[in-house]
Amino acid sequence: MDLNIPDNALPETGLAFLARAGWAGADIRALPGDASFRRYFRIVKDGGASAMLMHAPPPREDPEPFLRAARWLDDNALRAPVILADDAAQGFVLLEDFGDVRVREYVDAWPDDEAEVYRAAIATLVRLHRLPPGPFTNYGLNEYLREVRLFTDWYCPARGLYIDGRGWTEAWEVVLAPLLARQRPGVTVLRDYHAENIMLIEGLDAQGLLDFQDALVGHPAYDLVSLLQDARRDVAPELEAAMFDHYCQAMAAGIGTAFDTEQFFADYARLGAQRNTKIIGIFVRLWKRDGKPRYLDLIPRVWALLERDLAHPALAPVAAWFDRNIPDELRGSAGVAGGSFAP
Known part of the structure; x- marks a missing residue:
């Protein structure tokens, strides 16, 4: 009722x-x-x-x-x-009540404070990732695969595409296999950690968390890429790179040993591609199933982020699948703004 x-x-x-x-x-x-x-x-x-x-x-x-x-x-x-x-x-x-000041609106209004606000958000992640994982389910391969199938289940049919579904799953299995061992014992992954879900409650450093009900135990790169490859606002590549380095330096200082930045960046690209692929599917589902077409306007940004992630050598099998199955005119901004979806 x-x-x-x-x-x-x-x-x-x-x-x-x-x-x-x-x-x-x-x-x-x-x-x-x-x-x-x-x-x-x-x-x-x-x-x-x-x-x-x-x-x-x-x-x-x-x-x-x-x-x-x-x-x-x-x-x-x-x-x-x-x-x-x-x-x-x-x-x-x-x-x-955390009030009304979200990171999104604050940094858009006060861009000179953007780096300081993002450093504080990184500090929150570092504190989270130094804790033992919480009492949450493991973010395993089956969940990763279920999420990327949102792209083939929703985006591809909406564009009238017939795709290689088995090849899609096999490509992702190859890409994700190397990071699975590196997410044990894992950290708590909030899964939607971005500028619209972080509140400023007592100054720039006092940040409150929202929208964490889907928390799992997984890889530390996931929430970092969620923050720095934001589907809802533009994060300059220079800021993304600086905050990535800031995170790696803070984690290395905390553990007192060498931090394999190159390997971590490969996993960051893997999970960036996984997350951005999932988001494109979710945004189309929000339109088709839930009657919320406004999310379609966000897809060009997410496509651009996805293309950057696919350029990393760690994503080669998935990038090859895109080349075989998704025509150029349906990728990037043209994938949405350049034409209407199939009914």
Whole structure:
């Protein structure tokens, strides 16, 4: 029943949850949604105290992974929002309010601070990666392959392409095999660590984390490439290179031994290509399945990032598959802006 209410309305079950949590009668302000079925509301009491209400309505959403990850992050001195109250069965979570200042909007408005803000985001990753991995599922080969199939399942049919599906899987198996051993015992991977999911809460260095409910245990390059190859804003190649080096230097200083930067960069390219391929498929799925065509406008940026990753020798089998199966006119910006998708 609650799935059919307008995006800016809170169901009666939500009002009852707020009353139980001590927020009855508070002002409820709907916030813009994201790519999921979750909805967010700012809850403000008469005295000015505020909190964030997340509604993750079952069966499409499940707040339990978010709750588990948030508590683990907070227990390890990483700034996830504090859980004030929850009713997971009905999909409600009341959270600490981090305010409105996201890294995305801040650095766009104050570009001179961009490097400092990104260095702070790198520092968060370094702290995360020095911890033992959290209580999350392994980011294994099957999950990597499931994700890249989003490209062949959604993008290719939308473009009317008939492709070599078996060759796609085999190419990725060859490309990903070398890094699998290097992600043991692994680190906690937030999986969506980028400028729109990092909040500035107490100055440039105090950054709060959002959207980590899909956390897994995997390779440290994954969240780094998520941050520096951002699907939603342009990160200059010079800044990407500088922050990559900054991360490697910080990790080397922490472990006190040599850090194999060349090998790590190869894995960074592997996971950049894997992630960007997945994102293209997701953005088309958001349009075709969920009626959210605005994400198509982001695909040219992601294509450009993917092409850069495919140029690394570690991606040779996948790059060859693209050359055989995806015509030049359907790659890069032309892959979206240059023509309409098939119905």
